[in-house]
Amino acid sequence: MSVPVNLSDLEALARERLPQMVYDYYAGGANDEVTVDENRRAWEAVRLRPRVLVDVSHVDCSTTVLGRRTAVPVLTAPCGFNALAHPDGERAVARATAAADVIQVVSTVSTTSLEDVAAAAPAAGRWFQLYCYRDREVTRALVERAEQAGYDALCITVDVPFLGRREREVRTGFHLPPGVTLKNLEPYAVAELAASERDSALRKYVNALWDPSLDWTSIEWLRSITKLPVVLKGILVGDDARLAADHGAAGVIVSNHGGRQLDGAVSSVYALREVVAAAGDRLEVYVDGGIRRGSHVVAALAMGARAVLIGRPYLWGLAVDGEQGVRQVLEGMQNEVTLAMALCGKARVSDIDGTLIAA
Numbered sequence: 572m573s574v575p576v577n578l579s580d581l582e583a584l585a586r587e588r589l590p591q592m593v594y595d596y597y598a599g600g601a602n603d604e605v606t607v608d609e610n611r612r613a614w615e616a617v618r619l620r621p622r623v624l625v626d627v628s629h630v631d632c633s634t635t636v637l638g639r640r641t642a643v644p645v646l647t648a649p650c651g652f653n654a655l656a657h658p659d660g661e662r663a664v665a666r667a668t669a670a671a672d673v674i675q676v677v678s679t680v681s682t683t684s685l686e687d688v689a690a691a692a693p694a695a696g697r698w699f700q701l702y703c704y705r706d707r708e709v710t711r712a713l714v715e716r717a718e719q720a721g722y723d724a725l726c727i728t729v730d731v732p733f734l735g736r737r738e739r740e741v742r743t744g745f746h747l748p749p750g751v752t753l754k755n756l757e758p759y760a761v762a763e764l765a766a767s768e769r770d771s772a773l774r775k776y777v778n779a780l781w782d783p784s785l786d787w788t789s790i791e792w793l794r795s796i797t798k799l800p801v802v803l804k805g806i807l808v809g810d811d812a813r814l815a816a817d818h819g820a821a822g823v824i825v826s827n828h829g830g831r832q833l834d835g836a837v838s839s840v841y842a843l844r845e846v847v848a849a850a851g852d853r854l855e856v857y858v859d860g861g862i863r864r865g866s867h868v869v870a871a872l873a874m875g876a877r878a879v880l881i882g883r884p885y886l887w888g889l890a891v892d893g894e895q896g897v898r899q900v901l902e903g904m905q906n907e908v909t910l911a912m913a914l915c916g917k918a919r920v921s922d923i924d925g926t927l928i929a930a
């Protein structure tokens with residue numbers, strides 16, 4: 572293939588280079604992947620109402636997220652096992668996000684320790700995504716380490732009481748190849764992802780070790796052990812956004828986990844408006860799932876999101892060309908957001924509002 576000009580091209584290139592098991596783990600979703608497909612189609616169905624004769628000779632797409640500047644309202648979503656795409660894994664993503672001046676959200680199940688990710692780009696904005704272990708001392712230790720390592724926020728993923736059944740992972744018998752480990756968990760007795768025939772090793776791991784009894788009192792406990800602002804990832808309903816605010820969250824991420832958890836869950840676009848309305852000015856609202864174009868980012872902001880997250884796209888960049896590949900994805904996204912804003916007649920993020928969306 573010639574040089575990729577968009578994220579679909581990049582995915583095709585990554586697919587050629589990655590082992591089938593890894594490509595399927597990254598690309599796949601739960602059951603029939605209805606929600607995976609719908610996430611993207613829902614963004615594609617949004618129509619915009621561009622204004623004209625506005626001076627857009629200088630477009631500034633920077634904004635702030637939890638008070639921290641980001642050059643463009645796009646964060647890299649927490650995705651497990653980055654080393655499956657490239658040996659530099661999360662470190663490469665750390666350097667690329669730092670270069671692009673955007674925030675990286677680092678997964679609990681990263682293949683680099685959270686301290687080493689931070690050391691790869693010390694001054695950059697970074698959140699730690701937490702999965703809560705049944706063993707609360709493991710959970711507490713992860714939170715304390717993230718705070719000590721200078722992370723700006725704790726992003727608690729709340730949509731995985733059990734892992735969705737990702738049938739591609741069952742078919743390929745998803746497992747970690749030798750040398751790729753759950754680095755954050757190595758100090759504890761929960762670092763082993765045992766391979767098993769005819770099932771996903773990840774599913775067995777998650778279902779045995781993560782805490783399915785998590786509820787709103789757990790969020791209060793987590794808040795009591797950290798000074799970091801808490802963001803809840805995986806909110807799809809207005810009532811849960813209200814409860815998040817009542818329990819002291821600083822933000823919520825409207826997300827169906829990229830269609831990897833409940834197949835048939837609402838698309839993130841659909842859920843966004845309801846959550847924004849419920850959040851009022853009590854929470855920052857972010858959104859992810861199927862965002863592939865700058866115009867999707869602009870539409871999300873117009874619907875009231877503060878910023879978006881992208882998952883699979885940066886994994887494709889990482890697979891194709893390591894740090895450089897992730898940089899290209901983020902630069903491409905910034906260029907697209909800038910152009911979409913200009914074509915909408917919006918010179919600044921604060922100029923974007925709901926009137927941009929065709930009803």
Ligand SMILES: Cc1cc2nc3c(=O)[nH]c(=O)nc-3n(C[C@H](O)[C@H](O)[C@H](O)COP(=O)(O)O)c2cc1C
Nearest residue numbers: 597648649650651678728828829860861881882883
């Ligand atoms: C390969 C892969 C691994 C993921 N791992 C995690 C994870 O460790 N923690 C988490 O909260 N979300 C995880 N997610 C979900 C993403 O954070 C994000 O919600 C989703 O990828 C966004 O959709 P998109 O890939 O269509 O942009 C993962 C997603 C993918 C594709």
